[in-house]
Amino acid sequence: MILQAIRKKQPLVHSITNYVVANxxxxxxxxxxxxxxxxxxxxxxxxxxxxxxxxxxxIGTLNERTKESMLLAGKKANTMGIPVILDPVGAGATAFRKKTVQHLLAQVKFNLIRCNVGELAAIANVRWQQKGVDSGNGSIAITDEAKKIAQQYNCIVIVTGEKDFITDGVQSQWIAGGHHQMTEITGTGCLLSAICGAALVVGNDPFTQLADTLMTYKKIAENAKMSTKYIGDFQITVLNELHRLSQEGEK
Incomplete structure (x- = not known):
């Protein structure tokens, strides 16, 4: 199981992240x-x-200082062969965010872009009404646009939502399951991006490792909902399930 492989490897994940979700x-x-x-x-x-x-x-709480740090860190990681993951939080919400994402994609080689549908639309330059950092509303052919982005930047693209989509530009997979309460907790998507970073370093089949991560995360949401009633408890149970599955695996 992917979480058990991560526990065995114990990777160090350097996250230049946003202060809302860091803890x-x-x-x-x-x-x-x-x-x-x-x-x-x-x-x-x-x-x-x-x-x-x-x-x-x-880029959740992006500013000029962290933008420069992201560029420096990304380029350094590229020179050392360290996998780099982009979480373009709210990429279409403001011109500054969109321009920054375009600059990052031009300057840094990413192994994975993990986004929601609104963020995919911003990267693909598809008209979309983003709601802050939430996905918002619009119309987009997720499979086609995600494949194009994967091919353009030679990376894996994950688009998360009610169903998750993963593609490397050639092979693709839809992953169902999970529970909508994951969207009622700040940081579950950001945490998934970090876990995907850890998952990338535990084997030699990135697509399969990331698909397994998505399926496991959906299962965690389902397990958390079965054993909790209130949202605060749900958040704690997500952490508990991550811990349990990384130690015991699914039984």
Whole structure:
């Protein structure tokens, strides 16, 4: 099981992430035996990423300082062969976010883009009405556009939602399941991106490793809902399920 493989490998995931989710993201990584570090200071990101197993770039609370840190860390990771994940939070919400994502994609080689449908639309330049950092509303051919982006940037693209879609531009898979309460907790998508970073370093089949991660995350949501009633308990149970499955596997 992918979470057990991560626990055995104990990767260090360097996350240049947003302050809304940093604690939940760190606790989620710790729950599966990975090590989190959230360094975003311009003067240390290159040194920090050089000892990491994977780099996550999450633009949730983007500013000019962290933008420069993301670029430096991403380029350093590329030179060292460290996988880089992009979580383009709210990419279409403002011109600054969209321009930053375009710049990052032009300057850094990403192994994975993990986004929602609104963020996919922004990257693909499809007309879309984004609602802040939420996915918003519009019309897009997810399979076609995700494949195009995967081919354009030579990476894997994951589009999460009620059903998740994963593609490397050639092979593709839809993954059903989960529970809508995952969308009522801040940071579940951001945590998934970090876990995907950890998953990328535990084998030699990135597509399968990430598809397994998505299926496991859907199962965690289902298990959490079965044993909880209130949203606060649900959040804690997600962490508990990550911990349990990484130790015991699905029974």
């Amino acid at each position: 939940f993201q760190a606790n989620g990584l710790l729950a599966i035996g990975a090590s989190p570090v959230m360094a975003d200071e311009l003067h240390e990101v290159e040194e920090m990423v050089s000892i990491a197993s994977a780099l996550l770039i999450n």
